[in-house]
Amino acid sequence: MKSILPLMVGAIIGLLGPAQARTLDAIRSSGALGLCAHPNSLPFASKAVDPPGFQVELGQALARELGVSLRLDWIITQYQLRSAGCDILLDVIADHSAQGETRLRISKPYYRTGVALAVPSSSALASFQGLNEHTKVGVQVGSVAAMIIGQRHVPTSTFGFESDSLDALLNHEIDAAAVTPTAASYFNLTHPGKAFRILDRDESVADLNWNVAVGMVRPDDALREAIDGALERLRNDETIDRIYGRYGVVLQAPR
Numbered sequence: 001m002k003s004i005l006p007l008m009v010g011a012i013i014g015l016l017g018p019a020q021a022r023t024l025d026a027i028r029s030s031g032a033l034g035l036c037a038h039p040n041s042l043p044f045a046s047k048a049v050d051p052p053g054f055q056v057e058l059g060q061a062l063a064r065e066l067g068v069s070l071r072l073d074w075i076i077t078q079y080q081l082r083s084a085g086c087d088i089l090l091d092v093i094a095d096h097s098a099q100g101e102t103r104l105r106i107s108k109p110y111y112r113t114g115v116a117l118a119v120p121s122s123s124a125l126a127s128f129q130g131l132n133e134h135t136k137v138g139v140q141v142g143s144v145a146a147m148i149i150g151q152r153h154v155p156t157s158t159f160g161f162e163s164d165s166l167d168a169l170l171n172h173e174i175d176a177a178a179v180t181p182t183a184a185s186y187f188n189l190t191h192p193g194k195a196f197r198i199l200d201r202d203e204s205v206a207d208l209n210w211n212v213a214v215g216m217v218r219p220d221d222a223l224r225e226a227i228d229g230a231l232e233r234l235r236n237d238e239t240i241d242r243i244y245g246r247y248g249v250v251l252q253a254p255r
Contacts, residue, residue, distance in 0.1 A: 022087050024066070024222040032071040035059040036086035039074040043186040043247035044091065047074055055090040057243045058234075062088070062214070065230035088227070092215035094254070105219055108228045109211035109254035110240055115145045118169060118177045118184040118196040125176060128202040138165030138177040144207045145178040163187070170194060182249050189248030211254040 027033055037055050039047035045055040056072065063070040073084040094109040117137070119125045131137060131154045139146035141158040150156055157174050159165040162183035169177045170191070177184070181198055188195040203209055214227050234240050244251050 022217065022223065023220040024226050027066065027087060027223065028068060030068075032069050033059070033063040033066055033088065034071045034073050034084075034086035036073045036075050036084050036089050038076065043182065043249065047072075051246060054244050054247050054249070057246075058090055058240060059088070061234055061239055061243065062227065062230050065233060066226055087217055087219070087223075089215040089217075091212050094211035094213035103218060104215040105224050107214035107216065107224065107231055109213045110231050110235055111212050111244075111251040112209065112254045113180055113182060113212055113252070114201045114209035115143075115178050116181045116184060116201045117199040118166060118179055118187070119175070119199060120169065120172075121195065121197055123175065123197065125199065127199055128205075131176070135175045138168050138174040138179075140165070140178075143178075148205060148208065149178060166196070169196065182244075182247075185248040185250065 022034075035055070037045035037053070037059070039045070042049070042053050045053035051057070056070075059072075060070045071086075073086040075084055075086075089104070092104065092106065094106050117125065117128060117131075125131070125135065131149065131152060133153060133155065136155045136157060137149055138159055139149060139156045140162060141160060146156060146158060157165070157168065159168065162177075162179040165174065165177040165179060166183065166187045168174050177196075181201070184196060184198045188198075201209055214231065216224060216227060219227075231240075241251055
């Protein structure tokens with residue numbers, strides 16, 4: 001299974017064309033909240049397997065809070081967003097400047113993530129600062145991490161997906177993989193006995209850290225407030241933590 005970064009989701013939704021605003025009343029009238037998700041991107045979402053991914057489970061929890069069911073709008077390419085008709089996307093970067101061209105309204109953030117380093121358990125690396133000209137790092141092609149790590153004159157290997165760099169790390173082709181803690185944690189869950197150490201993110205580099213929120217496709221104020229209220233309840237009763245925890249992911253509170 002290939003996993004996609006939230007950053008890639010952000011890039012996809014940047015090409016979203018004109019969309020009809022969906023009010024909270026319209027969603028309740030139709031009886032369904034529409035979630036756009038990729039059908040083959042565990043741990044985010046999957047059309048074919050059970051469990052279906054934390055985006056699907058969180059979408060279901062949000063829909064229940066609104067008193068409706070969840071409708072899944074499966075998308076593979078950015079062009080499908082023009083006609084998908086979904087109301088929300090999950091795991092969106094909670095930065096209005098990053099979302100400036102997407103026309104999305106951003107909820108209050110519900111966790112914090114970014115780019116971490118996954119290393120073998122035997123590695124002497126303890127932080128980003130330990131990277132040097134002798135440590136080869138797997139990075140996602142075109143990513144901010146690739147640029148920042150490259151600027152430090154650290155050798156890199158580029159990959160299309162986070163899972164590819166983690167496979168390369170397992171095969172001893174690289175010394176570390178610059179991936180989200182989500183991807184590394186899910187890899188550890190699904191590869192018992194081959195777990196990597198996940199080094200702390202470097203919060204001193206702003207571009208390698210971000211809060212995560214619900215992206216809403218041109219909602220009215222009532223829908224935005226309802227989503228914010230639902231997220232607060234689901235955070236307070238630890239529903240969100242339990243959902244992500246089923247995929248091996250331990251969430252950090254947003255800042």
